[in-house]
Amino acid sequence: MSSYQTLPGFRDFYPEDLAVRRFIFDRWREVAGRYGFQEYDGPPLEPLELYTDKSGPEIVKQLYAFTDKGNREVALRPEMTPTLARMVGAHAGGMRKPIRWFSLPQLFRYERQQRGRLREHFQLNLDIIGEAGVAADAELLAAAIDVLRAFDLTDQDFVARVSDRGLLGALFLHEGVPESRLEVVFNIVDKLERESREELERRLREEAELEPAVVGRVLDVFEERDWESIRSRYAGTEAVAPRIEALEGLFSRMDAMGMARFVRFDLSVVRGLAYYTGIVWELFDARGELRAIAGGGRYDTLLERLSGTDLPALGFGMGDVVLRELLIDRALIPEVEEVPDYYLVAVTPDQQPTLLSVAQRLRADGNRVEYALRDQSVGKQFKNAAAVGARRTLVLGPDEVAAGEAVVREMSSGEESRLSLDGLALA
RNA sequence: GUGGGCGUAGCUCAGUCGGUUAGAGCGCCAGGUUGUGGCCCUGGAGGUCGCCGGUUCAAUUCCGGUCGCUCACCCCA
Structure with missing residues (x-):
């Protein structure tokens, strides 16, 4: 603490x-x-x-x-x-x-x-x-x-x-309240809900200096x-x-x-x-x-x-x-969605330059993009992707990079497809 | 400023009729799992028990004070 x-x-x-x-x-x-x-x-x-x-x-x-x-x-x-x-x-x-x-x-x-x-x-x-x-x-x-x-x-x-x-x-x-006493009377009757009638009467008499008959009429x-x-x-x-x-x-x-x-x-x-x-x-x-x-x-x-x-x-x-x-x-505050559009996964550290390049291209296009800031296992990277609520992961492995492609996984359905890295800016 | 209630892990809370290394669940970190998440299992980190003082052989526990939180009063954006 x-x-x-x-x-x-x-x-x-x-x-x-x-x-x-x-x-x-x-x-x-x-x-x-x-x-x-x-x-x-x-x-x-x-x-x-x-x-x-x-x-x-x-x-x-x-x-x-x-x-x-x-x-x-x-x-x-x-x-x-x-x-x-x-x-x-x-x-x-x-x-x-x-x-x-x-x-x-x-x-x-x-x-x-x-x-x-x-x-x-x-x-x-x-x-x-x-x-x-x-x-x-x-x-x-x-x-x-x-x-x-x-x-x-x-x-x-x-x-x-x-x-x-x-x-x-x-x-x-x-x-019958004198004009000079109005403000004081306002402040006293403001307490109408919280104070007893006796107390209000007392204050109107003593603090506002009203005639007893006027006190009654004010409360009436x-x-x-x-x-x-x-x-x-x-x-x-x-x-x-x-x-x-x-x-x-x-x-x-x-x-x-x-x-x-x-x-x-x-x-x-x-x-x-x-x-x-x-x-x-x-x-x-x-x-x-x-x-x-x-x-x-x-x-x-x-x-x-x-x-x-x-x-x-x-x-x-x-x-x-x-x-x-x-x-x-009243449960009227909605859950705010601040989740990544893409979580990029590098299978081995060799894909890091490609990953960075892809990340920047996606970001330039307005996507919210995250990736692991240190070398981690693929399983770990997927855990992270799930934990931050990413909509999609984009997997870059030796095979994909060699082919100029990436595997895109829809995290909610698990559905996967291959995607050309050249066309990424359009995605 | 006044009065009541409450202060134990990041969170929610157990516990200690005063006694050796203070617990759980959740969360966090790691591993099981070196090409695929949620579930599960295992392990770990994290606490001067709000702070100061008193009583005591011994205080997280009892007492006093203090600070903080909270509810109400006062007042009101």
Whole structure:
């Protein structure tokens, strides 16, 4: 056992692991491309202020941060959105809107690892910038759903829980929450599933400093929170109606795209990050065994705050760790075929020059070719060929070479035939 | 940062009520097989029993600490 191990929460990718990673990346890129997104990237190391300044206090606590040799406070990027905001902000004037960009950054976070959550992961990020209408929200959510469908996951496997901070905010204001307390109240009701009603009431009273009557009304909002109830209760309320209309627009678009069955309205989805402003959603596995597979939403004010460029924006992130667990759990990761097309066998060392020449010609033609790197018995070479899963062996012995031929053996059937070495490049 | 569980071969795990050279299966290497693979047989390599300390004549075993893994909390990409 080596005395060197990976740092806690970091992963080695052995070939079979990297094959899975590539499988995931390939599909991510494929779906992003189908939706017209262009790939970009930024530096993995950023100035600390990029995260401490504006992202909300939650994210700054667990950064991989240090001082570099130039005495700069830096951090390994924990998320991509600030980098994206900077990049777009710097060139926004010259870019046609809406901007559709995606990225596959490796992100870092200094915290104790647990299931589905390491100190490092790769995350698909899709963002649309410069479009305020709900059509963009529908497009983004559809892309996220199609990403999972590209892995052969179905509505039996996952569901999108959709909410709207705008709606929730309007409801809270309607029920008497002061505007200055909204953010605090969001953070408290985000725990709706995990904390007792008594605890929530206490926090709403003490941390959000709400009147007792308002506390009750805030929690009552969640009593009947299915879409029909919310709509019938508040559609006539002036301050709330526009948000209801927006969500209605999202749902009807999802329906028109044939994705209604993946979408569930759920008012309790708030998202922890402070910068979300509108429709927010999370993708969960249908069995509820894993943490969220993906999450995203609107952050219409972030670009203005980070880059000074006032553009509406929305995006989502999907990590590779939870997705990988889900795919393994559902047996949806295919065996990757990285086997040689040819394994070349030299009967005696005399055939080595011919073998090398043949190998190079086959390789030049795009074939995957291997052969033993030391002199071995024919039996041994065949063992190797079988062990690496070669489709065919090509046997070069004194007789064959003298005749300018080779014996080709199909490893699955054992069928053999002779082949002219001259014609090899055509094989 | 807090709490629970677990650390024996590359992997999955036995085992040791404290006692001499710590085992199995799989995998790996070699041979049986110097012109043909998968099966089979034989042999081999590979372990400071996570690390440090304590108790003891003796610790892989008991105790403490520590590190790591893991699950949950906190928090959330």
